[in-house]
Each structure stands twice: as C-alpha cells, then as structure tokens.
Amino acid sequence: MARRRRIRWDRVGLVFGPVLLLILILCFSCNGSSHKGKNPASEISAAEPSSMDIVEQTLPTATDPQEGTQLADPAVNTKKELVVVIDAGHGGKDAGALNDPNTPTRLEKDDVLRLSLAVQKAFEKYPNIRVIMTRETDVFVELKDRCTIANEANADFFISIHRNSALTGDGVEIWVNNDAGGDNSMDKLLATYIMELLEDVGIAQNRGIKSGYRNSSSNEQSNNYYVNRNTNMPSCLIEMGFMTSAVDNQNFDNHLEEYAEAIATAVVELVTDRNLFTVETVQ
Template identity: 55%
Template sequence: MPRRRRHIRWDRILIVAIPLILLILLCSRCGKDEQEPKEPAAETTAAVVQDTTAPAQPAIVEDTFIVVLDPGHGGKDDGSTNRDKTRFEKNDNLNLALATRDALQKYPKVTVLMTREDDSFPSLDERCEFANQANADLFISLHRNAASEGNGVEIWVNSGDENDMDTLLAEYIMELLESKGISRNRGIRKGFRGESSNNDAEGGYYVNRHTNMPSCLVELGFMSSDIDNQNFDNKLIDYSEAIARAVVELGSDNGLYHEPLPN
C-alpha cells in the first residue's frame, strides 16, 4: 500500500512559528534591558573597602555656598603631640573644625560639610572624594604643627597649582587669624614640609593636590609650643570665627557667596 504523502500544512506551522519567533526576539531584548543597569557603575567599583571610616554622603542644601572642613588625622592616626604626649593633634583639629562649623553656620546660605565629625579616620583619598562629590566651593584642612622648636601659624597651598584662589584663601585666613593674635606669622607656603608623609610626588599636600576646588591646609600653631597651645585653648572661638569670616569674605569677593556680610 503506497504511503500517502502528507501535506505539509505551512499555514499551521507559520501560525505557531511566527508568534514563537516574536516571543524569542522580545525576550532576548528584555534580557538586555534588565541586565544593563545591573552592571556596576564606575563609582561603586571604585569604592575600595579599607581600614578607614569614609565620611557619610554629604547632605547639601541647593543654592548654598559649600565649605568642606577637614579636621586632619583621627582614629588610629593621632597626628602630632605635645612634648609629654598628653595632647593629640587629631583632637585639637576636630575641636577647631567643630567651632568653625558653628561660626560658619551663623552666615545664611552656607552649607558646612565635615570629612569627620568624631574620632574616625577617613583616608586622604576619601576626604578628597567627599569634597569632590559634594562639588564644594572651598576645602580647608585643619592641622597643628610640631617640631623640636618653633611656633606660629603657617598655611600651605599646592605648589604646582596655577589657581591663585588657593593662595588668596590662605591669605584671607592668615590675615584674620593674625588679627586675633598668633605667636608668629610663618607665612603662606607652597608645596609641603619636607618631612611630611602626607604628600605625594607632585609637590603638594595630598588634600590640596586632589581636591578640585580652591583649598589650603592650615597649621594652627605648634603642638610642641606652650605659647601656641595656650593661644589655641584661649582663642579657639576667636580663631574659628576668624576662619569662618575669611571664608565668607573670600567667597563674597570672588562671586561664590552672594549674601550681604554683616560688619
């Protein structure tokens, strides 16, 4: 018995095949759409877990003058000490920064951000990244010096930087600090102190080098100087008000801060 040749029912095949092909095409696109956002963004892959305490994400109020205060050292890093090692630079830096924040917040439309608000230890890179992400207008690192002898205030700016706002910022701060009484004006200095470990090969303190906005590093007296320690303790509020005033005056004179300044 001859086998009956079966008709191939193309119509039925196509009825099934076409929606199937469409479905496969659609799913392959859906898969792409779902996967793309899951690829890690550059920012998250750059977040390296270290033995440090990164500053929290800054809370920024729109249309304000953004000032980052960076109390040097912290946590496991004491910074310098007084002669009998009972006093740590990290604590003085933090106290000065907290007082300066209070003084700055008396001016309207200023946002003050701190790289640390307690005895934590953000890395230098985290401090810079924090300020850069906040798109801050100014960055001021607060430190105290130490040496076998010497006293007075010096302010450091980046040596290789053509941005004169750094020097201007340092000059404003120095002038007003001096008006409150300091043991000696050691000047605005470029680069970094030779024996410092907080520098990199390009000739400036790391925080001055790696922040995108005008910046300076204030060394407010020597931990190793009794007269500087006395001044620091007696004039903490005066010094913090001087730094705050210098910051808003510089901002006002250079189009960064638009509120009228009280006399």
C-alpha cells in the first residue's frame, strides 16, 4: 500500500508539477499587468502627457527628416521668452502655517510673498525670462486659479513657494508630483538645481527632493500637492524651512535675497545646461 501510494504521488508530481508552474507563471503575469493597469501614475501619464513629454515634443528629433535641419538650432532655443510662474503660497484669509500656534507673530503667507517677490526681482536681469506671479499682494487665490494662470500662459516652469507647517524639524525640502519620473525628469531636475543652490547659500539641512505629498507613500493621484498635480509644466513646491524653527526663521530673514537669487539662478542654469533656452543677461 505504502509503496503504491508513493509511486502515485511521484506520478502526480510529474504530471501536475509543470501544470502548477504554468499556472503560477500565468497568475504572476496577470497580476503584473492588472497592477500596471490600475496604477494611477500610468493612467495619468497616458491621459495627460507629462511635462517632460511636452518639453521633448517641442524639440526636433533626429528621426524626423523634415526637422532634421533644425537639429543645430533646437526649437526651444528659438522661443522668444521663457515663462516662469512663481507661486507664493496662501494669502489673504489663508495665513498658512504660523510660527507659534498660540501667539503667532509670523505668518507663512507673508514670508512666502516676501521671498516670491524677491525671486521675481532676481529674474529682472534676464530680459527674455518672463515671470508671472500668482499673487503679488496679500490676497487669497484659489489653488485651481494658480494652476489656470500657469496653464493658460503655457508656462515653462511652475515654482510654488511655501514654508513647512510641521511643528518640529528644520531645513528645506522640495516636493514634486509622484508621477514626475526619474532623476532626469524636468520636475526633479528643477527641484535638484534649486536645492543645490539653496544649499550653497546655507540652509539648516537638505531634507531631500520628495515625491507626492507629506505622510503619503502611495502613488495615488490625490497624494500630491494640488499645484504639482494640476500644472502642465515642470513644477515643484519648495518648503522653505519650518515656521516653528528659530534657525530656519533666522536663515530666512538673513538670506532672503540670496535664496531668491539661488532659485532664479537654478532655472537659468537648468535651461542652459540642457540647451533648452538661451538666457540673455542685462549687461
């Protein structure tokens, strides 16, 4: 009995082993494809071309014989102006984060407006870069209107300036949309250039280039900063230090002009390094 049963199991193994393996392979590939199909990031990129795609589409490609002659003169370089949107977060009835929740003496909306206006000024020495501000005074602007301003202007970059609302911590972090792509995506390059130049000025710490939205690890489309998700061009959101950090506040006040200069220079260096645009400088 025992011997017969053992032989039967061997046969079962021989017959069903490969079948089981095949089923496992099929299940694995099914799971893989259905996961990809449900991945919101891939749906976003399929429905709406990423900002990187838009930049790339404006460049002639070597495979297009009709545009081959323009290769030495990239289309982006023939643009008359580069359009940069500077988005000062919050404003008006929306104070943003406070330095002290009980007795606030400092409001995020004021700090980010000061820095944003300084960035606007820092761009003035580049006559073919046009800066669009989503606000220049202490007014409330809806998030969707900030995005509409940038999208309707067909802006090349969108830089949102905020300060961190977390109650503890210090340093600077920069957020990009979670479907921004790899390190060479324009969103991440923009954030990286800005961070490097801010570090050169001096910040409490580099907290990194982060994807998505604070405390979120999922790829869900909703787990992004609204302005990163709803602008069509490379964008990032700078958390310019913590409102509750004395060292960040001191840095912010002492280095405001230099930080503004760093943000403007980052854009100029990025488009220059990538041969996307020839920036003119006022002599």
